[in-house]
Amino acid sequence: MKRSNTVAFISAGMLTPKKRDHILARRQLYLNYGALSLATILDAMGTETVLVHGEHRGPAEVLRSLLEQGVLPSRYPIMLSIPSFYALPWAQEFCRLARSTDPDAKIIVGGRWVVGPDPDWLREKLPEADLLISGLAEPQIASLLTSAPDLRILPAPRPDIALNHTLVSGFERYQPSIEASRGCGVGCAFCEERDIPLEKLGAPDQVASALAAVVAQYSTSEIRPYFQSSMFVPNVKWGTGLANAFRASGLNIHWRTESRVDVLTPETIACLAEAGLRVLDLGLETASPTQILNMNKSQHPDRYLNKASTLLKACNDHGIATKVNILLYAGETTKTFDETRSFLDDHKGSIAGVSVGPVVAYGPPKTADILLRDWYRSGAMPVDPDSAYKCGISTMHLSRDFDAQSAEFASLELSRRYMDTEAYFNLKSFSYYPRDYSRADFDRDVAASDESQLPFRTS
Known part of the structure; x- marks a missing residue:
């Protein structure tokens, strides 16, 4: 199997939008500047990198595109960033597909808000992941490409170098x-x-x-x-x-x-x-x-x-x-x-x-329960008592x-x-909308939307 020399960073997308599922919500773009910081560091060291955002595309589509471009399979690990718990289902599906496509691939997962609270819980949710990285990875990103990765949680002050947005696939669309x-x-x-x-x-x-x-x-x-x-x-x-x-x-x-x-x-x-x-x-x-x-x-x-x-x-x-x-x-x-x-x-x-x-209470029981106990005293309770364990997202009454x-x-x-x-x-x-998304595009999307889901007056 021929492998590329490119480090692929994938920012996990969402199977459905965070709040309400309508066309306008699916148009929004969120630049994963944490993952881009890591890609920028490696690029400055001479390593070829690319950052792909899942957005609201399916994991299979993103993986297929990386394979067709020859980015994957790679001799380097797949760097998967999970920016929020809403992206976890997407990440789970992507990991399953990536592992079945390339059994020898090494998958490294980061995203401090998702990994940090309870790595053991996340490891159960992502059995295909080889490594979970807690905290910010700028100090040890280069080591993660080696056979002896540095897994310490180290201080990570803001890097002095400017983010290299050209490393983002389709960067012109993102602000x-x-x-x-x-x-x-x-x-x-x-x-x-x-x-x-x-x-x-x-x-x-x-x-x-x-x-x-x-x-x-x-x-x-x-x-x-x-x-x-x-x-x-x-x-x-x-x-x-x-x-x-x-x-x-x-x-x-x-x-x-x-x-x-x-x-x-x-x-x-x-x-x-x-x-x-x-x-x-x-x-x-x-x-x-x-x-x-x-x-x-x-x-x-x-x-x-x-x-x-x-x-x-x-x-x-x-x-x-x-x-x-x-x-x-x-x-x-x-x-x-x-x-x-x-x-x-x-x-x-x-x-x-x-x-x-x-x-919303975010996180697995280890962290969410602290908030939930406090909120119980105010008369609040989770819609599903098991949601913290299931998905890390506890919506509330x-x-x-x-x-x-x-x-x-x-x-x-x-x-x-x-x-x-x-x-x-x-x-x-x-x-948040693509830079080439016009008012005419927006008006067409509004006309095609269910107005009951839109957070603004249309008349």
């Missing part, structure tokens, strides 16, 4: 990523990074240099990068430095990022707007004082909401579109839901859109007021209250 920082550590009860310390942001000159490299990769400035950071917390000095670095480099790029509602000041927002920030995903999560405390978002709900109000106004004043994330949480009641809706109503003019959904079905209905209702077709397209097309 690029700039990794600004890692970690968070603020301690929100539901967050997977609650205990991972926040790293310092990359220096403005480094960010500008990385972005200039990405512009060269795409051969155009018509890109909309996402500055990846679990909690983007620049100050005025950093924002001013970024604007100056962009001007010095001749960069005029509009970009997007995410942050909390209580960590950015109006002065910083003004600097970031000057540096090209145009869309900000804000983790408000709730405007109910009770739920703010339950989520451990803040010990001072009034202060938290005042800062949220100030930030929303500042973004609106400086031309930054805000997409507000809302999480219906364990113990949600009609009263707490109404408090959140009232806050959103009061700030409707400063909100470009919302993303709403019920909280939130309370007597909000069983799972009611929570889904309320989520859709709240989304449609603040988003019409235009707002939804503007937000999604900025970062």
